[in-house]
Every structure is written in C-alpha cells, then in structure tokens.
Amino acid sequence: MRSTWVIAKREFRSFFDSPIAYVAITVFLIITGVLFFLADDFFAANEATLRPLFEWVPLIFVFYMPAISMRLLSEERRSGTFELLITMPIREHEVILGKYLAALGFLVVTLLLTLPYPIIVAAVGTPDWGPMIGGYFGLFLVGAVYLGVGLMTSAWTHNQIISFVLALLINGFFYFIDKLIGVVWAGTRDVFAYLSFDQHFQTISRGVIDTRNLVFYVSLSAASVLIASYSLRRRLWKG
Amino acid sequence: MAMIEVEDLHKNYGLVEALRGVSFKVDRGEVLGFLGPNGAGKTTCMKIITGFLAATKGTVRVDGMDVHEHGLEAKTRIGYLPENAPLYHEMRVIDYLAYAAEIRGIKKSRRSAKMNEVAASCNLKDVAGKQIGTLSKGFRQRVGLAQALIHDPEVLILDEPTAGLDPNQIVEIRELVRRLGRQRTIILSTHNLPEVLQTCDRMVIIHQGKLVADGTPSELEQSAAEDPPIVVKLKTDEDRAVVTKRLRGLSGVAKVEDRGVVDDLLTFSLNTGTTDDLRPMIAKEITAAGWTLYELKRDALDLEAIFRRLTQQI
Numbered sequence: 001m002r003s004t005w006v007i008a009k010r011e012f013r014s015f016f017d018s019p020i021a022y023v024a025i026t027v028f029l030i031i032t033g034v035l036f037f038l039a040d041d042f043f044a045a046n047e048a049t050l051r052p053l054f055e056w057v058p059l060i061f062v063f064y065m066p067a068i069s070m071r072l073l074s075e076e077r078r079s080g081t082f083e084l085l086i087t088m089p090i091r092e093h094e095v096i097l098g099k100y101l102a103a104l105g106f107l108v109v110t111l112l113l114t115l116p117y118p119i120i121v122a123a124v125g126t127p128d129w130g131p132m133i134g135g136y137f138g139l140f141l142v143g144a145v146y147l148g149v150g151l152m153t154s155a156w157t158h159n160q161i162i163s164f165v166l167a168l169l170i171n172g173f174f175y176f177i178d179k180l181i182g183v184v185w186a187g188t189r190d191v192f193a194y195l196s197f198d199q200h201f202q203t204i205s206r207g208v209i210d211t212r213n214l215v216f217y218v219s220l221s222a223a224s225v226l227i228a229s230y231s232l233r234r235r236l237w238k239g
Numbered sequence: 240m241a242m243i244e245v246e247d248l249h250k251n252y253g254l255v256e257a258l259r260g261v262s263f264k265v266d267r268g269e270v271l272g273f274l275g276p277n278g279a280g281k282t283t284c285m286k287i288i289t290g291f292l293a294a295t296k297g298t299v300r301v302d303g304m305d306v307h308e309h310g311l312e313a314k315t316r317i318g319y320l321p322e323n324a325p326l327y328h329e330m331r332v333i334d335y336l337a338y339a340a341e342i343r344g345i346k347k348s349r350r351s352a353k354m355n356e357v358a359a360s361c362n363l364k365d366v367a368g369k370q371i372g373t374l375s376k377g378f379r380q381r382v383g384l385a386q387a388l389i390h391d392p393e394v395l396i397l398d399e400p401t402a403g404l405d406p407n408q409i410v411e412i413r414e415l416v417r418r419l420g421r422q423r424t425i426i427l428s429t430h431n432l433p434e435v436l437q438t439c440d441r442m443v444i445i446h447q448g449k450l451v452a453d454g455t456p457s458e459l460e461q462s463a464a465e466d467p468p469i470v471v472k473l474k475t476d477e478d479r480a481v482v483t484k485r486l487r488g489l490s491g492v493a494k495v496e497d498r499g500v501v502d503d504l505l506t507f508s509l510n511t512g513t514t515d516d517l518r519p520m521i522a523k524e525i526t527a528a529g530w531t532l533y534e535l536k537r538d539a540l541d542l543e544a545i546f547r548r549l550t551q552q553i
Contacts (some may be wrong), residue, residue, distance in 0.1 A: 005343045010327075017329040080325030084386075087289040087321075088342050089314040236293040 003090045009074070009099025012105045020113050021106070024067045025211040029113060031060055046172040049127060050117060054135040054205045058142050058198050062175050065143055066167035068106055069150025070160040072099045073232075079160035092232040100151055100225055107143040111136060130207030138204035145197060146171050148224035171197065242267040242394060242424040243288065248297035250283050250448075259448040260297070265441075267393075271419035273428040274440035275552050276392030280448045282322060285398050288426070289319045301394055306516040309421075313490040315343075318392035328372030332363055332382055335371060339386040361415065377408030381551045384415065395425045401434060413438050432542050439542050459545055469511065469518060472504040472534035473525055479505055482530070489524055491517050496542040504533050 015021045025170050076082035085095060121127045144169070153166035178189070178196035191198050197220075201215040241264040250258040256278045275281050288299050290310045306313040306447040328394045336358065340350045344540045358364055361381040366374060370383055380400055387395060400416065401409045416427060417438050429435060435442050436456055436529040452459055475482060479497055486507060487495045492537060494510040511517050518535055525532045 001341055002344065010330075010338050014327065014329060079328075080323065081327055083286070083291050084319065084325055085342075087291050087314060087317070087319045088339075089311045089344070090342065092309070108517055165402050174515065234290065 003088075003094045004098040004101065007085075007090075007095060007107070008101035011099050015068075015102065015106050015107065016083065018071065020071070024064055025110060025113065028060065032114060032117070041063070050121060050132055050135055051205075053114075053117060054131075054139070055200075058201050059175065061139075061143055061146050062171045063168060064110075065107075065146035065218055066153075066164045066171065069103055069147050069154055069167060070164040071154070072103060072151050073154040074158050074160045074163045075227075081219030084101045086232070087236075088163065093229040095232065096155070096225055096229045100148065103151065104144060107140065107147060108194050110137060110143075110238075111133050117212040128207070131205060132207075134207040134209060135205040137209065138213075139203040141204070142197060142201045145220045145224070148218070148221040148228075152228040152231065155228040189216045216221060240264065240267055242269075243304060243426065244298075244300040245288065246298045246300075248287060248299065249295045250280070250287065250292070251295045252401075256298075257448055258294070259288075261445060261448070261450050262374070263440065263443050263450060263453055264296075265424055267424055268420075268422070269417070269441060270425045270427065270439045272435035272442035273426050273445070274430060274432070274435060274442055274546065275445040276430060279550070281445060282297045282398055284445070285319075285396050285426065285428060287345065289317055290314055290397050293453040307485070315390065316392055317394045317396060318387030318390065319397075320380070320387045320397045320400055321478070322384045322402070324379050326371045326379060326382055326386075329370065331368055331370055332358075332374075333367040336385060336389060338391050343390040345390060353389055353391075357388045360388070360418075361385040362411070375408075377404050377411065379545060380408070380412060381406065381415070382499060384412075393424060395419060395423050397427045399427065399428055401429065401431065409434075432546060436542065442548075444549050451549040452545070456542060460542060467537050469521065469537045470498075470534065471507045471509060471521060471525070471532075473502060473507075473530045473532050475528075475530040477530070484529060485509065485524070486521070489517070489520065491515065491520070 032053060036053050046066070055105075058178040076085065097098065118127065118132055121132075150163070150171050153158075153170070154163040156166070157163050165217050174195060176196075178193040178199055194216075200216050203210060230235040243265040245264070248258050248261040249256070254531070261284060263271075263281070273281055275284070281473075283292065287294050288306060290306045290313060293307055302316050302457050303314045304313045304316075331337070333354070336354045337350065345353055358367060358478075361384050363378070363381055363385055366378055371379060374382070384400070386399075387397075398414065401412050404412065413434060416425065420427065420438065427434075427438065436551055442452070442457050442459070443450060454462070471486070473482070482505060483495050483497050486492060486509060491511050491513050492509050493512040496508040496510075498506040498508055501505070509517075509521070516537065518537060522532060522535055
C-alpha cells in the first residue's frame with residue numbers, strides 16, 4: 001500500500017507537467033460555462049438549479065476522461081519507464097491502484113473547478129442542496145467508472161491514441177446503450193437502462209442515493225481496475 | 240558461491256525462439272560481460288533475470304531465490320538499468336531519485352543521505368535540480384545508474400550502459416562500473432569488446448539464443464590459440480573442388496573451408512587437429528601440385544576475431 005501511495009503522488013504531480021491536462025481542463029470549463037450560462041437560459045429560467053449542467057456533464061466526461069486516462073500506462077509502456085517501475089519490488093495491482101487514485105484526484109480537481117457554478121446559483125437564489133450534492137457525488141461516480149475504463153484500455157496498448165479511442169468507444173457505448181438500443185428493442189429496455197452509465201446518474205442527481213446505483217458504479221470501477229491489473233501481468237505469460 | 244544462476248533458459252515470442260537453452264553462473268563480486276550481436280537474446284535474458292518477463296522454460300536464481308517464484312524478494316536485491324535508460328523526462332533529477340528511494344522503501348530518515356551518496360558517486364550533484372529530459376544522454380545514463388544504486392543492491396544488471404554515448408562519456412561510465420564492481424555482482428551487456436576487456440572479469444557470448452562461449456578474456460584467447468586456422472591463398476586453373484580435396488588429403492589437416500575467390504585468388508581456410516605448425520608442409524604440397532602460392536598465414540585470433548568466429552551466421 002505504501003508503494004501505491006508513492007505512485008499516486010508521482011502520477012498526480014505529473015498530470016500538471018503535461019499540457020494535455022491543462023488543455024482538457026480548459027476545454028471542459030469553457031463547455032460547461034457555455035452550458036451553464038447560455039444553453040438553457042439560466043437567468044431567464046429563474047430557477048436555482050444546476051440541472052442543465054448535470055444533464056450534460058456525463059456526456060462530456062465520455063470524451064474528457066479518456067483524454068486524462070490515456071497516458072496513465074500507455075506512456076510508461078511506450079517510453080520504457082514501465083519496465084523500470086515493474087522491476088522494482090512492487091505488485092501490479094499496486095501500480096494500477098496508485099494510478100487510479102491519481103486519476104481520481106484529478107477528477108476531484110476538475111469537479112472543484114466547477115464550484116463557482118453552485119456558488120453563483122446560491123448567490124442569486126435559494127438552491128435545493130440535495131440534488132446539488134447528489135449531482136456532484138454522481139458525477140464523481142460516473143467519472144470514476146470512465147477513468148477505470150480508460151485505465152484498463154491504457155494498460156492494453158502503448159499507444160495513447162488507441163487507448164483514448166478504445167475508452168471513448170466503450171464509454172460511449174454504455175452511455176448511449178439505453179438511448180439507442182433500448183429504444184429499438186422495447187422488450188429489453190429495462191436491461192439496457194440498467195447497463196447505461198447515465199441512467200444511474202440521473203437517479204443520483206435527483207438527490208436520491210440508492211445502494212443499487214452505488215453498487216453499479218463501484219463494481220464497474222473495481223472490475224475495470226482488476227482487468228487492468230491482469231493486463232499488466234500478461235507480460236509474464238510463458239508463451 | 241554463485242550470486243546469479245541462470246539455468247537452461249528458453250524464451251519464445253510466438254514462433255520466434257529468442258533464447259534456446261542458456262545457462263551460466265555469476266559469482267559474488269564478479270563483473271560479467273554479456274556479449275552477442277544485436278538480436279542474440281541479451282536483452283531478453285536480462286529482462287528475465289530482472290523479473291520483467293517470465294521464461295518459457297528454465298530458471299533464474301538471484302542469491303538463491305527463484306526470480307519467478309519469489310519475485311519481490313529477488314527484486315529488492317537487484318538494481319536495473321534497462322537499455323536507453325528510460326526515465327520520466329518531465330521530472331527533476333532530485334525528485335526522481337527521491338521517488339526511486341521512496342518506492343524502494345528506504346526510510347525517510349536515511350533517504351537524503353542515500354540520495355546524496357548516489358548523486359556523488361554518479362557525479363550528478365551539478366544537475367540535481369535539472370529536468371531529466373534536458374540532460375545529455377551521458378547524464379541520463381548516470382541518473383539511470385543512480386536509481387539502480389539507491390537501495391545499495393548486491394546485484395546490478397546494466398543493459399548496454401554505454402550505447403550511444405560519446406567517447407568521453409563512455410570512459411566515465413566504464414570507470415564508474417569498474418568502481419561499482421569492487422563490491423557488487425554485475426552483469427553488463429554490450430557489443431563493444433574493448434569494454435569487456437577493461438571492465439569485466441569474465442564474459443559470456445550468446446548467439447541466436449545460445450551460449451557460445453564462457454570464460455575470462457584470456458581463457459577465450461587461449462582456447463582459440465590452440466587451433467588457429469591457416470589461411471591459404473593461391474592461383475591455379477584447376478577446379479576449386481579438386482584443390483579442396485587435395486588439401487584435405489594432407490596429414491594433420493582436419494577441415495578445409497572454401498572461402499571462394501578473393502581478388503582473383505582462391506582462398507581456403509584450414510583447421511588443423513594438432514598444435515604443430517603445418518605451414519611448411521602445406522607450402523611444399525602446393526608447389527608440388529604446380530599451383531602458385533600467394534599467401535600462407537596462421538592467425539592467432541584476437542578477441543575481435545573470436546567474437547566474429549563465434550557469432551557468424553552459419
């Protein structure tokens with residue numbers, strides 16, 4: 001666990017050494033800013049809520065999170081630093097957990113940077129704090145799942161772009177699964193709604209925190225982290 | 240007692256056999272030169288010793304511990320510098336060494352002393368505050384060496400530590416390795432022969448995934464000197480096969496190799512089974528046959544030639 005923390009610290013710092021992180025954060029803040037102030041006529045609607053924002057951020061995260069996660073392992077494998085790292089007395093899952101913690105840290109930073117929005121809302125009206133807190137909590141969970149997927153695809157390839165595209169495809173598939181497939185086959189609608197990364201978030205962002213939604217996100221994150229861990233052990237196959 | 244024992248190591252990458260049964264031992268405190276042409280399997284072998292890859296078959300023991308079964312324990316005893324010293328370029332030297340020390344589990348109270356020690360022995364004091372990516376290749380190799388030394392390992396595995404360096408940097412790294420080798424067991428891969436002579440106690444040569452030589456440089460030179468090939472260059476109208484046959488018929492000649500026509504001269508290489516000098520006898524025979532002798536020499540092989548002979552594509 002000590003090694004996990006060492007890796008997490010280094011990784012978290014290195015986010016801020018890479019231009020990608022700044023570009024991603026800037027683009028993210030511009031898009032959410034536009035959505036917040038303009039898209040749904042925030043001032044005209046006369047409603048103290050972040051609802052329009054919360055509806056869009058999970059979709060933005062489909063793109064944003066892979067951009068953050070793509071270099072986690074791909075870059076280390078491309079540059080060869082992974083070899084040096086893994087020949088230190090350290091286990092694969094410690095590497096993965098360290099990287100995941102760092103990525104979650106970056107997610108928290110991202111969410112903190114959007115705090116001016118609720119502050120503005122609170123300044124101009126009386127917001128309903130339940131959905132607000134639920135929304136942020138839900139965004140953290142959705143982001144954590146996307147990052148888990150991205151970490152997993154980053155463990156699969158030494159090419160950041162491939163890692164990005166694979167994560168984007170997987171995240172996108174599970175984001176849209178209820179919206180497209182669910183509509184086509186009405187009979188399977190509930191199944192796809194359950195599998196959708198977005199559906200559970202919509203429940204949480206109403207301020208309802210249900211164990212089922214929590215279990216969904218936590219188990220998906222755990223599964224992708226576990227697969228990522230096993231992917232790193234593939235180099236030890238005797239083939 | 241052997242510090243590193245490599246036993247019957249095989250490694251397949253799909254259908255490619257990178258290692259085909261390599262065995263050798265390195266004694267405690269010995270500096271072993273690991274030689275071979277590119278693609279011979281040097282790097283693969285080192286990756287298995289350090290626990291980065293698993294062998295298809297065979298075992299590696301470091302200080303008596305199987306690196307596959309007891310990876311974590313074995314890894315604490317090894318310092319490793321992979322080929323091209325892969326480091327985090329965006330980090331400062333000092334931060335990187337601190338990170339390496341921390342991940343190696345060096346206690347906080349001893350960390351800065353340890354960092355100072357390796358920075359001093361690798362001459363990194365002046366660049367401690369610089370970003371690794373801005374350093375020259377020679378300095379990056381030294382940072383790589385410093386991280387490999389930070390936990391005071393008994394074993395050092397260095398994969399081509401002098402590749403791509405300029406002559407001054409090469410001399411510096413060699414001196415450093417020699418100094419480190421006084422207390423440590425080192426495997427150093429290279430395809431540079433002078434390097435082996437200057438820094439290593441013993442050398443093994445691998446070729447196409449197999450061990451082809453193992454010994455001290457002087458042992459290898461001696462073994463080659465026992466049977467130096469005789470090179471004959473002559474002119475004749477007769478067929479090369481006829482010449483080959485006649486030369487082989489000489490008493491004491493074990494093997495005749497037709498090396499083709501070089502500069503209009505028929506060239507043959509003869510191996511003798513004896514330590515006697517057969518040159519006068521060969522000269523007489525050639526004259527008797529009516530051929531014109533241009534050259535007749537017995538080469539005492541230097542290491543360079545031994546290396547070439549052992550690693551030629553056959």
